Amino acid sequence: MKIVDTRGLTCPAPLIKTRQGLTEAAPGEDVQVVIDNPVSLSNVKRYLADNKLDFTVKEEGGLSIVTVGRGDQTTLAANETEYCTTEPTSPSTGKRVTVVAVTSDKMGDGDDTLGTKLMISFFRTMVMLEPAPDSVVFYNAGVKLAMDDSPVLDHIRELIEKGTGIYLCSTCINHFGIKDRLPVGSFSDMYQILNILKDADHIIRP
């Protein structure tokens, strides 16, 4: 049993401590959170319920004791493959996580015309991969490949249909000033991009 004591802390510190406790606890280990004020209790309960974690609440001498029974749950966020994978393999299927990192709108160095051709070919072939990659992350000039006039836009759409997550670096989008020309993809900050790369078993860089 892991104890998280939030007495004396005000919102959102108790929630942060709870979250931290859940991340640090061993798989299956229960977490007990001690809370001394009703607002924090209400927010922590809501947070746990929304994240589909089972818990019980006991009142004891003016304190609330929230016990989170974790059973076989190992992750917290609903969208576990994207944000919260703590295991080296995807917990739902046990398969390896493949991420494609697209860092340029061309494939390889040397000749730009050839590089563009190769990149188109890369995307056309990637659509045929079985299973499709879990995520494709676009950064630096790579984000241009998600633009409305991109020669690989249709392939990106096919990937989305196959369940591949498309992540575009928002700093790069702002840098190139192409925000209003991106019909597909999620805008992501460095934290999210780094997490996706960190949780990958394979990273493919064209």
Next chain:
Amino acid sequence: MAFNLLTTVETGGCSSKIPPGQLEALLKDLPLPVDPKILVDIATHDDAGVYRLTDELALVFTTDFFPPMVSDGYDFGLIAATNSISDVYAMGGTPLLALNIMMFPSATIPLEVYSDIIRGGYDKAREAGVSIIGGHSIDDYPPKYGLAVIGTVHPDRVITNAGVREGDKLILTKPVGAGIILAGHRLNMTGAGQTDGARKMMMRLNNDGARLMQNYGVRGATDITGFGLAGHALKMARASGVTIRLTLDRVPLIEGTYGLAQQGCIPGAAFRNLEYTEAETGFREGLDYNLRMIAHDAQTSGGLLMAIAPDRAAGLLQELHAAGHPEASVIGEAVKREKEVLVLG
């Protein structure tokens, strides 16, 4: 050592608002003044009141004040003034005059801080072309500051939260996440410079947004403050008789927001706002939890959420980017009223 205003408060800025549901219950039985010259009153929960003087001229009238959300007095003054004036911009108006509203504990905080706050207010008012011509101070703890602002608008060109039409695209001009970043800052979860994005966002006047809305014939808009993006979008959808669909992946975030939310740094105001919206809101199956909470994060001096005819959205967006709103994005659309008034996807 400069006095740290954050030592006086537990929650600051627009996080300190009375919960929206409670406020509506408190106000609902008030007799509304009846006068045909009143073009906008609190019946539609708009950003400011509007009063027609002549066929060519209407007054826009609003006030806003709150406790500090940053440590420095001058910055607090800048942000509070930006936020107060924003309500005039949200109605499509041009602000003219303002009065200071100040609550300040003269016995417990060095008086220089008072001057710093007021100086911030004056500097921001000057930038907006607003003259501060008076005000009122009360001895009170913790300090609070803001303005009552008056501006003008053509009576036929008032932009309200009831003016959204089916088919309109929704553009948000500033990134969200200020409440989360400031809470993280208070808990020392942010490194040096990591609050810069939030401070910059809160100090940015919505003047260019207001000007462009008039140029593009926008009729429906609101500014995003204490009730969060979702809360204000819901109010707008309700007042306009439409359903608003937002794609949360597309909402611009202040750098660092997602990571903090992921660690559980979700201020209480976001939970209050969620309680307010959820009865009328549909959440897409599998919607990322952190994004959902970020959409409910209370903003201080947030951006404009404007409804624009779809064929004009790209042009407006481009001009917003050029006017110094690089994060402005199309984040959703208005459709015929469905069962749910707001849909977050």
